[in-house]
Amino acid sequence: MPDAQSSVSPIVPAVKNNPIRLAVLISGGGTTLTNLLDKIDEGKLKAQIATVICSNSKAYEKISAKLAGRGEALGKKEMTSRYGTFEVQKVLRKDFETTSQFSDVIFNFVRETGSDLVCLAGFLSLLDIPDDYANQVINIHPALLPSFGGKGMHGMHVHSAVVDHGVKISGCTVHFADQTYDTGPIVLQKTCPVLTGDTPDDVQARVFEQECEAFPEAIQMIADGRVTITGRTTQIQ
Ligand SMILES: Nc1nc2c(c(=O)[nH]1)N[C@@H](CN(C=O)c1ccc(C(=O)N[C@@H](CCC(=O)O)C(=O)O)cc1)CN2
Numbered sequence: 692m693p694d695a696q697s698s699v700s701p702i703v704p705a706v707k708n709n710p711i712r713l714a715v716l717i718s719g720g721g722t723t724l725t726n727l728l729d730k731i732d733e734g735k736l737k738a739q740i741a742t743v744i745c746s747n748s749k750a751y752e753k754i755s756a757k758l759a760g761r762g763e764a765l766g767k768k769e770m771t772s773r774y775g776t777f778e779v780q781k782v783l784r785k786d787f788e789t790t791s792q793f794s795d796v797i798f799n800f801v802r803e804t805g806s807d808l809v810c811l812a813g814f815l816s817l818l819d820i821p822d823d824y825a826n827q828v829i830n831i832h833p834a835l836l837p838s839f840g841g842k843g844m845h846g847m848h849v850h851s852a853v854v855d856h857g858v859k860i861s862g863c864t865v866h867f868a869d870q871t872y873d874t875g876p877i878v879l880q881k882t883c884p885v886l887t888g889d890t891p892d893d894v895q896a897r898v899f900e901q902e903c904e905a906f907p908e909a910i911q912m913i914a915d916g917r918v919t920i921t922g923r924t925t926q927i928q
């Protein structure tokens with residue numbers, strides 16, 4: 692008698708382009724995006740940015756300034772830098788009444804730009820993931836899920852909770868996004884110690900070093916077809 696897990700067929704996330712085309716969604720400082728751009732530049736991640744989508748004006752302004760500092764030209768929507776040319780879109784969460792309306796506009800850009808994989812890079816809003824992008828959206832979370840995840844758990848809130856609980860090990864998790872915050876299948880996790888006397892800022896800095904390795908590594912594994920999803924788990928070949 693097969694158990695529930697073995698009766699589910701493995702899913703391989705679809706990657707049509709080589710190099711893989713990424714839609715990167717941001718809401719904050721853009722440090723996660725900057726790391727991806729650096730890793731592409733250094734040849735450590737074989738990927739192309741198809742589009743960057745910002746859910747608030749602050750993120751749009753910050754990333755525009757960062758790219759302008761690194762590149763030659765800055766258009767209204769299209770940015771040319773040494774990383775190539777891609778569109779930076781503003782899709783502001785505050786302009787939409789529902790998660791569904793907001794997500795529809797985002798995924799229209801994702802489709803238009805021929806993106807294979809959507810990377811939530813410090814993206815703070817809930818998304819409705821449409822069927823054609825199920826198993827094609829990944830998120831990086833600054834803790835070891837399933838601990839310290841869910842609504843309200845983002846950025847420094849996570850590291851403050853980690854310090855308050857006196858945990859000894861923290862880290863980051865890259866996971867596929869499903870329809871709720873932080874519950875999708877885990878691709879990989881990297882750990883770091885939490886030391887006596889650490890402040891949330893200390894933990895954030897140590898976890899972020901791990902994030903800078905984990906996110907590009909997970910993207911490259913997906914691009915190379917090494918990741919399959921079975922039910923709520925992933926397998927790495
Ligand atoms: N469908 C999914 N959407 C999102 C996921 C996901 O796994 N599935 N992950 C989050 C990212 N996330 C942490 O990794 C996270 C981000 C934000 C929050 C949160 O509590 N947000 C606030 C709203 C903030 C805003 O819109 O500006 C809230 O809901 O009150 C929790 C987890 C991204 N989306």
Ligand SMILES: NCC(=O)N[C@@H]1O[C@H](COP(=O)([O-])[O-])[C@@H](O)[C@H]1O
Pocket residue numbers: 717718719720721722723724812813814815831832833844845846849899902
């Ligand atoms: N739940 C998502 C979350 O907490 N994301 C966290 O935001 C920081 C990067 O922000 P930035 O890329 O906007 O600078 C990162 O620590 C990332 O893990």
